[in-house]
Amino acid sequence: MSKVIRIGTRDSELALWQATTVQQKLDELGLNTQLVPVKSTGDLVLDKPLYELGITGIFTKTLDVALLKGDIDIAVHSMKDVPTQLPKGIVKAAVLERAATQDILVHLGTDFLKGKGTIATGSLRRKAQWLHRYPDHSVVDLRGNVNSRLLKLIENGWNGAIFAKAGLERIKLLPKDAVLLDWMTPAPAQGAMLIVGLEKEKEILAQIEPLNHHKTDICTSIEREFLRTLEGGCTAPIGALAEIKDQTVYFKGCLHSLDGQQQLETLKECTIELVKDFGKQCALEILENGGKALMESIKDELNTIH
Numbered sequence: 060m061s062k063v064i065r066i067g068t069r070d071s072e073l074a075l076w077q078a079t080t081v082q083q084k085l086d087e088l089g090l091n092t093q094l095v096p097v098k099s100t101g102d103l104v105l106d107k108p109l110y111e112l113g114i115t116g117i118f119t120k121t122l123d124v125a126l127l128k129g130d131i132d133i134a135v136h137s138m139k140d141v142p143t144q145l146p147k148g149i150v151k152a153a154v155l156e157r158a159a160t161q162d163i164l165v166h167l168g169t170d171f172l173k174g175k176g177t178i179a180t181g182s183l184r185r186k187a188q189w190l191h192r193y194p195d196h197s198v199v200d201l202r203g204n205v206n207s208r209l210l211k212l213i214e215n216g217w218n219g220a221i222f223a224k225a226g227l228e229r230i231k232l233l234p235k236d237a238v239l240l241d242w243m244t245p246a247p248a249q250g251a252m253l254i255v256g257l258e259k260e261k262e263i264l265a266q267i268e269p270l271n272h273h274k275t276d277i278c279t280s281i282e283r284e285f286l287r288t289l290e291g292g293c294t295a296p297i298g299a300l301a302e303i304k305d306q307t308v309y310f311k312g313c314l315h316s317l318d319g320q321q322q323l324e325t326l327k328e329c330t331i332e333l334v335k336d337f338g339k340q341c342a343l344e345i346l347e348n349g350g351k352a353l354m355e356s357i358k359d360e361l362n363t364i365h
């Protein structure tokens with residue numbers, strides 16, 4: 060029998076579903092595994108918008124520490140929650156095949172879409188894109204795990220709240236009448252799961268590698284390279300989606316002002332062999348076309364909120 064691989068996960072229902080899925084896939088490869096749930100700061104601090112906490116990686120930090128301390132061997136993350144720069148010593152072990160990439164609106168009736176309304180989200184990206192499309196609406200902050208966000212929507216009587224379709228599907232809480240937001244550009248790597256491990260544990264990395272889904276890996280790498288180049292370590296309303304059809308990669312990326320009034324967008328394509336630096340080129344195009352100034356003003360605005 061091979062050594063037991065300890066799988067670290069957050070303890071929300073979604074995180075546990077994702078980690079259990081990874082565990083099943085590793086079991087199918089004939090590996091021995093054990094789940095180790097870990098509480099994360101992102102799940103504990105509920106009274107402040109995420110961007111006000113002023114740190115990235117809030118969901119992933121606790122698992123990073125557990126990895127580096129040797130308490131777990133691998134960690135399973137929603138890839139969109141993982142900072143583009145992994146901590147020193149921690150590396151990508153595999154990216155799993157992506158589920159739905161889109162955002163979805165859960166609502167208490169859709170009449171408000173034609174007039175005024177209040178929707179809830181804790182995401183700068185969703186807020187800005189929503190206000191760009193519905194300038195007469197209000198957006199209120201909504202934090203917490205997926206289950207508690209659904210409860211708060213009902214309690215507060217807001218018109219709707221925005222979720223990742225993949226997350227709601229995974230925990231079987233997707234209402235039948237939810238509205239797919241096809242026009243909204245998702246977060247980089249939305250719908251994908253990332254397994255990370257320690258760089259020095261080559262044997263474990265080799266055992267996990269067969270779970271890597273090549274196309275998802277390519278697309279999410281482009282999206283995250285776009286994000287890394289644009290943001291330079293700051294949070295901002297940034298969306299990105301890469302898709303492969305035949306041998307071509309189609310990319311859509313956008314940056315909005317916090318109030319949604321300004322929108323910078325790029326649509327580009329590239330053959331799959333030439334994909335190196337593609338995400339960076341897409342970001343540079345936005346930066347050169349007004350993105351640099353917009354990023355500066357977003358940074359200033361967020362600093363005055365802190």
Ligand SMILES: NCc1[nH]cc(CCC(=O)O)c1CC(=O)O
Pocket residue numbers: 137138139140205221222223225226227248249250251252
């Ligand atoms: N930030 C929380 C988070 N991280 C990953 C998902 C869902 C799964 C995914 O997008 O991959 C969610 C919930 C949501 O955005 O509604």
